[in-house]
Amino acid sequence: MLPELGHFALILAMLLAALQAFFGIAGPALGRDRWTAAVTPAVAGQFVMVSTAVACLIASFVANDFSVTYIAENSNSALPIFYRVTAMWGAHEGSLLLWIFLLGCWTVAVTIGVSRLPTRFAARVLGVLGLVSFGFLLFTLATSNPFLRLDPPAPDGRDLNPILQDPALAIHPPILYTGYVGFAVAFAFACAAMLEGRMDQMWARWTRPWTTSAWAFLSIGIALGSWWAYYELGWGGYWFWDPVENASFMPWLVGTALIHSLAVTDKRGLFKSWTLLLAVLAFSLSLLGTFLVRSGVLVSVHSFAADPTRGIFILAFLIVMIGGALTLYAWRAPLLKSQAGFELVSRESFLLFNNILLVIGAATVFGGTMAPLISDALGLGTLSVGTPYFNPTFMLSMLPLLALLSLGIHANWKRGHLGAAQRTILTTLVIAAIAGVILVFGVYSHGKVLSPVAATLGAWIILSSLVDPIDRIRRKLSLPRSVIGMSVAHIGLGIFVLSVTTVESFTLERDVALGQGERAVVGNYEFRFAGVKPIEGPNYNGVEGTVVVTRHGVPTSVVYPQKRQYWVQRQVTTEAAIEMHHGSNVFVALGDELGAGKWSVRFQIRPLVNFLWLGAFIMAVGGAIAATDRRYRTARQAAAAPVATPGVAEEGAG
Amino acid sequence: MTPRRKRLVLVLGIIAGVSVAGALALSAFRQNVTFFFDPTQVTSGAVATGERFRLGGMVTKGSVQRAPGSLEVHFVVTDFKHDVPVSYTGVLPDLFREGQGVVAHGKMSGTTFVADEVLAKHDEKYMPPEVAKSLKKRQAESATPGGA
Structure with a gap:
């Protein structure tokens, strides 16, 4: 009965989403206040229905109901209960339901958050969110229903893909999707402002905490995916420029541009039309991400689902949503005229450069991701674009961005000279250059041409970000959360840049054939292979190698890399052994049995690689701090009576 | 100003x-x-000498050979019309198996494809799209002899 109940709840949710969209958009447009007032109950009803559907699906997974096709394909009675719950979003159908559920969560949070805003504007925001939700519910019910029954029921399930049976990947999709879906909120605010024809600074201020929260979630989601790929896929890489990775990275880049551009619109009332356009673009790229990942059109690590009809539906949905928003933009944009001006070296210009460089970066990633698709469609041959293209072109826009960040952070709004900041800029640059050179040539002994440059830029960002908070504390000025958040996020970026530099410059890597008792030397480390023994887990068996690690002749540890074969899908996975010593990650992965008692083993030493994910996490923490700044709350409190608001603050911190 | x-x-x-x-x-x-070629295109000389490209097809059953204890491995990639022998030194990916789809990066050395990277990035029920497309095309050709 549970699957039918879930299916029915989903249909009701779709009808309620349609009502939410209709009342939210038509009510304010026709001036019918009773329609407008019906939006909130529709939101609540839809959320209850979607939650019911999610609960039904999870309960059916836990109960091993293999009469449901989706569960039979993605679960198994031997699967541990934790993964039976997370298997709910292990494939296409369930992850769409997850998407809808998270959109529901955001919508409820927005409903609480916008209750202090003008009623009509709030209704329009919720109406646009209802439209997005309706589209996804229709898509799910029409092409990807997770509740369809299997007749006759399967005796047992085909199991969750073994590489997805992992704690980090279990929580990666919900967090990534929370970020993706969060840009729908920025999109809804932009559309509401355009529908209203009132695109003043207020909408930007109202949107900022939402957009920053979504951006923080997306940052953590991408970092988790990268970390998972590093330890689980057995290649030891952290970023492959895979289409699916790019699909989440493009909205992140444009989202980063958006949070900076929103700052200018909020504080100075400039870049208004550009900000609107970025809000539409960020959400379009989120939708495109879904299209790329879920239609299986590209060669990709993660493309588990391959179904063209779904792709066509998403494409149509994309055209309706984006086309609609752009039409609205074309209609309303002529109303926008910025009155204020700004000088060449003001903070506004630096943020303008930030936006241009981030959008160029996103465009180069977009070009590389779409080129194989376009070439194939035009019959120009099947081509592939990889790291040799992405690394240099992406760096081309990112290196100036990093340099301008350390300058721009000292610039004032409106005024046109760096004046007193010149000394600070020079001092921090010199210290950063010394630190960078010491890191590249002192701590590690060699390097590429760009290594000292990138290390300097990373250190410079960290130092420059510290100047303003320290100055405020010394002068006993107030230190608002927006300033702390910005500094923390920029320090995170600096740490990230330093880490990428050392990893890309100083990684050592060797594939070796080793018999029992044989040794391999990689950098300062020596590895002695002490043979393999069989192991057995709850739903797999395999072999475990024993490798003794010594550094400079001193034994440091013994590691146990595994090779597992999962029973149901007969799939082999590599469980690399990873340990951190002196800031470097030592990575040992067991390869194949080569005969003659030998095994292939992969060794990697990646210096400071953990700081890469730590840097991304710090960026997200910075975003969360900035999203809880008081001025967003007081801006809302001005509009209505004070009621406890679980909206933005808890959302960002979680 | x-x-x-x-x-x-x-x-x-x-x-x-x-x-x-x-x-x-x-x-x-x-x-x-880099461009993608299947074994038929490779044997018909569609690839310029010394060009790096991606070779895709199925790993012929029983073709995987290695000298005991050596990292160097030899196998044959086929589209069921033509075969290309491949040599590779290193750790093969988890999903590499005889009778399954594979994509390799590298270049030709004589009649052998020397790979520096072997990818089998798909899961069990899934084939690299370009390999699936090439196999379909070759199959269609055998069905209509004398066709393109």
């Missing part, structure tokens, strides 16, 4: 920057794109 002039400088600077970036990206793109 008047504000108008400043804006002009700013706009010109941005245009110059964007065009330089575009030109560099395009040249990086031209140099770093």
Whole structure:
């Protein structure tokens, strides 16, 4: 009965989403206040229905109901209960339901958050969110229903893909999707402002905490995916420029541009039309991400689902949503005229450069991701674009961005000279250059041409970000959360840049054939292979190698890399052994049995690689701090009576 | 400088920057794109000598051979019309198996394809799309002899 109940709840949710969209958009447009007032109950009803559907699906997974096709394909009675719950979003159908559920969560949070805003504007925001939700519910019910029954029921399930049976990947999709879906909120605010024809600074201020929260979630989601790929896929890489990775990275880049551009619109009332356009673009790229990942059109690590009809539906949905928003933009944009001006070296210009460089970066990633698709469609041959293209072109826009960040952070709004900041800029640059050179040539002994440059830029960002908070504390000025958040996020970026530099410059890597008792030397480390023994887990068996690690002749540890074969899908996975010593990650992965008692083993030493994910996490923490700044709350409190608001603050911190 | 002039400088600077970036990206793109070929295209001489490309097809059953204890492995990639022998030194991916789809990066050395990277990035029920497409095409050709 549970699957039918879930299916029915989903249909009701779709009808309620349609009502939410209709009342939210038509009510304010026709001036019918009773329609407008019906939006909130529709939101609540839809959320209850979607939650019911999610609960039904999870309960059916836990109960091993293999009469449901989706569960039979993605679960198994031997699967541990934790993964039976997370298997709910292990494939296409369930992850769409997850998407809808998270959109529901955001919508409820927005409903609480916008209750202090003008009623009509709030209704329009919720109406646009209802439209997005309706589209996804229709898509799910029409092409990807997770509740369809299997007749006759399967005796047992085909199991969750073994590489997805992992704690980090279990929580990666919900967090990534929370970020993706969060840009729908920025999109809804932009559309509401355009529908209203009132695109003043207020909408930007109202949107900022939402957009920053979504951006923080997306940052953590991408970092988790990268970390998972590093330890689980057995290649030891952290970023492959895979289409699916790019699909989440493009909205992140444009989202980063958006949070900076929103700052200018909020504080100075400039870049208004550009900000609107970025809000539409960020959400379009989120939708495109879904299209790329879920239609299986590209060669990709993660493309588990391959179904063209779904792709066509998403494409149509994309055209309706984006086309609609752009039409609205074309209609309303002529109303926008910025009155204020700004000088060449003001903070506004630096943020303008930030936006241009981030959008160029996103465009180069977009070009590389779409080129194989376009070439194939035009019959120009099947081509592939990889790291040799992405690394240099992406760096081309990112290196100036990093340099301008350390300058721009000292610039004032409106005024046109760096004046007193010149000394600070020079001092921090010199210290950063010394630190960078010491890191590249002192701590590690060699390097590429760009290594000292990138290390300097990373250190410079960290130092420059510290100047303003320290100055405020010394002068006993107030230190608002927006300033702390910005500094923390920029320090995170600096740490990230330093880490990428050392990893890309100083990684050592060797594939070796080793018999029992044989040794391999990689950098300062020596590895002695002490043979393999069989192991057995709850739903797999395999072999475990024993490798003794010594550094400079001193034994440091013994590691146990595994090779597992999962029973149901007969799939082999590599469980690399990873340990951190002196800031470097030592990575040992067991390869194949080569005969003659030998095994292939992969060794990697990646210096400071953990700081890469730590840097991304710090960026997200910075975003969360900035999203809880008081001025967003007081801006809302001005509009209505004070009621406890679980909206933005808890959302960002979680 | 008047504000108008400043804006002009700013706009010109941005245009110059964007065009330089575009030109560099395009040249990086031209140099770093690799094409995909199947064994039929390789044996018919569609690949320029010394060109790096991606070879895709099925790993012929029983073709995987290695000298005991050596990292060097030899196997045959087929589209069921033509075969290309491949040699590779290193750790093979988890999903590499005889009778399954594979994509390898590298170049031809004589009649052997020397791979520096072997990918089998798909899961069990899934085949690399370009391999699936090539196999379909070759199958269609056998069904209509004398066709393209």
